Amino acid sequence: MSHVIQNPVLKGFNPDPSIIRVEDDYYIATSTFEWFPGVQIHHSRDLVNWRLVGHALTRTSQINMMGMDNSEGVYAPALTYADDKFWLCFSNVHSCRGGNWMATPSFVVTAERPEGPWSDPVSIGNYGFDPSLFHDDDGKKYMLNMIWDGRLNKNFFGGIVLQEFDPKLGKLVGEPKNIFAGTHLGCTEGPQMLKKDGYYYLITAEGGTERNHAVTVCRAQNIWGPYEVHPDNPILTSRFQEDVELSRAGHGFLVETQQGEWYLSHLCGRRIPNPEGYQFIPKYDNGFSILGRETALQKAHWQDGWPYVTTGKTPLVTVEAPELTPCPWPPMMMNDDFSQTELNSVYQTLREPACNSWLSLTERPGFLRLKGRHYLSSRYEQSLVARRFQSHYATAQTAVTFTPSTPYEMAGLCAYYARNGHYFLKMSADDAGQRVLQVVGNINDVYGEYSQEVAIGDADTVHMRLELDYQWYRFSYSLDGTQWHPIGPQLNSTPLSDEGGPDIFRFTGSFAALFAADVRGLKQPADFAYFNYSEK
Numbered sequence: 001m002s003h004v005i006q007n008p009v010l011k012g013f014n015p016d017p018s019i020i021r022v023e024d025d026y027y028i029a030t031s032t033f034e035w036f037p038g039v040q041i042h043h044s045r046d047l048v049n050w051r052l053v054g055h056a057l058t059r060t061s062q063i064n065m066m067g068m069d070n071s072e073g074v075y076a077p078a079l080t081y082a083d084d085k086f087w088l089c090f091s092n093v094h095s096c097r098g099g100n101w102m103a104t105p106s107f108v109v110t111a112e113r114p115e116g117p118w119s120d121p122v123s124i125g126n127y128g129f130d131p132s133l134f135h136d137d138d139g140k141k142y143m144l145n146m147i148w149d150g151r152l153n154k155n156f157f158g159g160i161v162l163q164e165f166d167p168k169l170g171k172l173v174g175e176p177k178n179i180f181a182g183t184h185l186g187c188t189e190g191p192q193m194l195k196k197d198g199y200y201y202l203i204t205a206e207g208g209t210e211r212n213h214a215v216t217v218c219r220a221q222n223i224w225g226p227y228e229v230h231p232d233n234p235i236l237t238s239r240f241q242e243d244v245e246l247s248r249a250g251h252g253f254l255v256e257t258q259q260g261e262w263y264l265s266h267l268c269g270r271r272i273p274n275p276e277g278y279q280f281i282p283k284y285d286n287g288f289s290i291l292g293r294e295t296a297l298q299k300a301h302w303q304d305g306w307p308y309v310t311t312g313k314t315p316l317v318t319v320e321a322p323e324l325t326p327c328p329w330p331p332m333m334m335n336d337d338f339s340q341t342e343l344n345s346v347y348q349t350l351r352e353p354a355c356n357s358w359l360s361l362t363e364r365p366g367f368l369r370l371k372g373r374h375y376l377s378s379r380y381e382q383s384l385v386a387r388r389f390q391s392h393y394a395t396a397q398t399a400v401t402f403t404p405s406t407p408y409e410m411a412g413l414c415a416y417y418a419r420n421g422h423y424f425l426k427m428s429a430d431d432a433g434q435r436v437l438q439v440v441g442n443i444n445d446v447y448g449e450y451s452q453e454v455a456i457g458d459a460d461t462v463h464m465r466l467e468l469d470y471q472w473y474r475f476s477y478s479l480d481g482t483q484w485h486p487i488g489p490q491l492n493s494t495p496l497s498d499e500g501g502p503d504i505f506r507f508t509g510s511f512a513a514l515f516a517a518d519v520r521g522l523k524q525p526a527d528f529a530y531f532n533y534s535e536k
């Protein structure tokens, strides 16, 4: 093996990959749920080295997620290329907490370049949460989607619907048809279509996005069916293999290189095994994905008209790279001194774009200013700027300048997974107006104060550090940037994971975040001098 693909290729929260090739360029779109901007798009020229080139949903005219809960918003996107442009399908999901029927309005946006700008959305129905488009070689286009069926005693995953899409009219035309009910694996979702040698190959995610996840393939000679299932289905899965390095493997799609080699992109999770003696009773019994679901690639080939993963059904960490000229990219930004006037694309905000009303890189040049709004558990105005944890061993560090005089103003550094899964080292004030530091958080809907208040006198600048050491987070602080003091106990990382919470659905991943709140509504600003991230 001359050079290799090292999985996951997209580390940290990067689920539901949709891969395409356009001449010499490869792109993968991944889901972002309640995080803004929506849909990450990564680019590669060799399948080994990937870089983030942009996001598809950058404006509120494309997506409104205000009030959305954890893991609602943008589910699995699907990227295609036809008629000299990129097409991207997505749905903006309100899940069905407390009810059976989900709202899954689905849309398509287009762009000349994957970096954008992407168009405003066009509706492609509301059937389910994983829409895609297929561009047939006769010029026709089709919408595929899963069907969400909320009726009692029915399979919620009601099959895969196909309907023609007229791009000139900008709408679905003709009758929809349920073309595939799924296999015994169940939870049939994420449909994407590929045409090869006269066959339509329908590739779906099955088994649910947890431990039983799988990539299912079926095919038909007529796009409307009937579809026959792969003789050795599923083609990839980590189910029944508890000690596998990449678990939860599923949600795949195939891509052919310029040389005729094939690769399968898929999602996976690198799980922390259940900690010994840990009191929390997990929903699943084989660990916690604190980094969320990640994207990996496997080598594939075709035999007798069916695709196979060349190394077997179990995903591998190290995979033979294709015969493509290596094309490394400059490393992604690790240390930000906030000298730029635009927020770097590694950052995400919650539910809404970064906007001058609550975030500024220019009001105090060289600083990120966050104007405090709601507290972390709100589904609305969060003055929070976050970047993914992409390794189980990482450190995030910042310095915040802040002059709170009441307990109702706070700013600092967080480990954030969800409204009900986060830790927060906050700088605030006590009732006497004395500045204090404290570690607080919310685990499973219970607010906790995990350290005493530490008085810091009249210091207005505090350096804060958050270390992730596999199963533990640790906070420390420094008033001079040199001498560091631990604050609070070590905090379990596993409740901040896909499996660790009380929610029905947890689909995202852990972030290190800068945050400010002012529950009085006075938008007291906090100025962050830098945000450094490193991995061990």
Ligand code: 6LW
Residues within 6 Å of the ligand: 015, 016, 031, 075, 076, 129, 130, 189, 190, 205, 208, 209, 250, 251, 267, 507
């Ligand atoms: C997504 C579905 C899935 O829409 O999980 O893994 C759902 N597959 O296709 C949430 O990411």
